[in-house]
Amino acid sequence: MDIDAKLADLGLTLPDAPAPAANYVPFVQSGAQLFVSGQISSDQNGLILGKLGGTMDAAAGAKAAERCALALLAQLRAALNGDMSRLVRVVKLTGFVNSTPDFTDQPKVINGASDLLVALLGDKGRHARSAVSAASLPLGVAVEIEAIFEIA
Template sequence: MSAIEQKLQEMGHSLPAPKAPLASYLPVKRSGNTLYISGQLPLNEEGLITGRLGDDISVEQGQNAAQICALNILGQIKSAANVPLEDIAQFVKLSIFVASTPEFTDQHLVANGASNLIGDLFGEKGRHARAAVGVPSLPLGACVEIEAIIEIAS
């Protein structure tokens, strides 16, 4: 077990197996030392977290969903891209989509669920640019979807 996976375990999380794509796309695309991770949904062993913020999902539930998305990103890096987590040079950017009502304006707080987890795990390498965008709906009714751009060591 890697040091990052051990730290993850100490935080009460485990690295999930990567989820298969639900449509016609690659879960990870590598270009040089850059990994482009396709949108990850809050899907774990308990199922998919669905709903909309400002409707039937609280900010705290949204943050938990964002954490699950971040864990799924890590699972894709390790398994689908076959890159050890220790080879991550930096998280460049997260794009976080939050299914929400028009009145909901705390997408940035929901996004912190993913950003804080990555920052806690990777320290300075985990600091990233970010977009947190409210959208009316996401695939399969998911409440959050996150895509990532990550630089890996050569």
């Protein structure tokens, strides 16, 4: 699996693994599972802020979720000391969407992350998932996603 080549084909690169913003670690390995802390939506311009159903639509939210997926993969790469061949599969994503009370397209937003992981990893990227609404998220970001990976 050459994730860098697939990223390049999509015009994407992995960011540096973001440092924790508080008193927690970015990932914890327990046996063959790697738990990656929630990654908030950001890109080269900084945080991706917004409220779905208010200042942001589902398509923009999906792009924010895609950025979260890239950060999750960056944390995975850091945890594996760069050896992405150790990835067995993506087990589960939990996605949080900063949304208005009447917004109901949380799954469409988190599809941004899910679709990217499958595009990059094939069947290894298929996962269980939750997509839930949040009244607010840290720093006003649009999306936060955490992941569980199985590793060798």
